[in-house]
Amino acid sequence: MNIDNIRQVYLIGIGGIGMSALARYFRHLGCLVGGYDKTETALTKQLVSEGISVTYTDDFTSVDDSFQIADEHTLIIYTPAVPAELHILDQFQQLGHTLFKRSQVLGLISQNRFTIAVAGTHGKTTTSTLVAHILTDSGYGCSAFLGGISTNYASNVLFSNSEVVVVEADEYDRSFLTLYPDIAVVTSADADHLDIYGDKSQLHESFALFLNQLHTDGTSVVKEGLPFNGNIRYAAGIPADVYADRIHIKNGEFFFDYVWQGGKLTDVHLGVPGKHNVENAVAAIAVAQQLKIPEAKIVKALSSFSGVKRRFEYIVKTDRAIYIDDYAHHPEELRAFLSAVRQLYPKRKLTVVFQPHLYSRTRDFVDGFAEVLANVDTLLLMNIYPARELPIKGVDSKMLLERINVADKHIATPDQVKEYVRQHRPELLVTVGAGDIDLLVEPLKVILEDV
Known part of the structure; x- marks a missing residue:
């Protein structure tokens, strides 16, 4: 699959937060984009207003003829969350289409770009959005595929001519193993998705495999206490390679000192509340430092960060x-x-x-x-x-x-x-x-x- 040849894209499960980001991405590139989802939501309504056709009926006659031709210009994407017996899914397969998971398409998009991938059973959406905001606000630039709607940009996808892409790396169904990052972040690895993994050890094995896919000269940023090797260990409230110290609240807002071996940033203001978000910010700062973004620009971006929809x-x-x-x-x-x-x-x-x-x-x-x-x-x-x-x-x-x-x-x-x-x-x-x-x-x- 040559992603540059694609002209038509159909997404099965288009209303999902990750799928809708891909829909917007391909629409931005000028492709004809459509999709199916089970129910209409505020997000699918927004996609329609942006020129993307959406159907809510599992009936192949509702699929435009343009998407049905199985050739190099047509891409069919599905999410593992949709039922295997879905009629539309079956009909695309019978027409000879190769169906791609959302994660596979993210892998194709990012394979020739400098990739920052943020993984974790929780914290990954806010952390990846923080990284994307710092890069965007500082003028460094990035494209980004996020697992939530950024309040700063009112979207779950950011576009840029930069060769840097920020990706939220999803552990569900081992999806993140399609990615080969230059910078990999792991925010957490608590037992979850046990319907997929069976037990915590299998989940941890997948995270270890994800980190092993880091480019040879890449950097891993891993939360202190997790059982994985990391070039940079980070934490909030306890010492690590980089960490937040003196976390405090002033006038209902969170502030902290950011400490690393080479120095300290004092009284950093974070635009969203919570010690867990301070911890996410520490990881994002560590990534920004790897990219040599000036500290003053990092601090400014953190203060103006207004969070993610449905995250505090x-x-x-x-x-x-x-x-x-x-x-x-x-x-x-x-x-x-x-x-x-x-x-x-x-x-x-x-x-x-x-x-x-x-x-x-x-x-x-x-x-x-x-x-x-x-x-x-x-x-x-x-x-x-x-x-x-x-x-x-x-x-x-x-x-x-x-x-x-x-x-x-x-x-x-x-x-x-x-x-x-x-x-x-x-x-x-x-x-x-x-x-x-x-x-x-x-x-x-x-x-x-x-x-």
């Missing part, structure tokens, strides 16, 4: 009510997020709306979820979002709720969540999860802003 995103911020939305769906992500919320608002009663993501993840980490969620004041627990999975007997939100040691806890439908917020008007509300809980964000915002 303020929806309402008034004296009367604080409402924050976050994508966290693993116990360690939840722990980091809720810890940051508590740091910023220690005196406010915390109401959490949580939607578990996947039956298998809920089953595998039920004790971890129960431990973390025991630290909230009020819990509204939604039903499990199944995504690609069928139900698992005995695994449901009721099972999880019974294990959570919180007095004020409830199973709640979306309508019940809205009614609770309308009646109780929480002073500190968070919605958290990776399913369709984001559909609650706008209605809850309207309720809380209604005086």
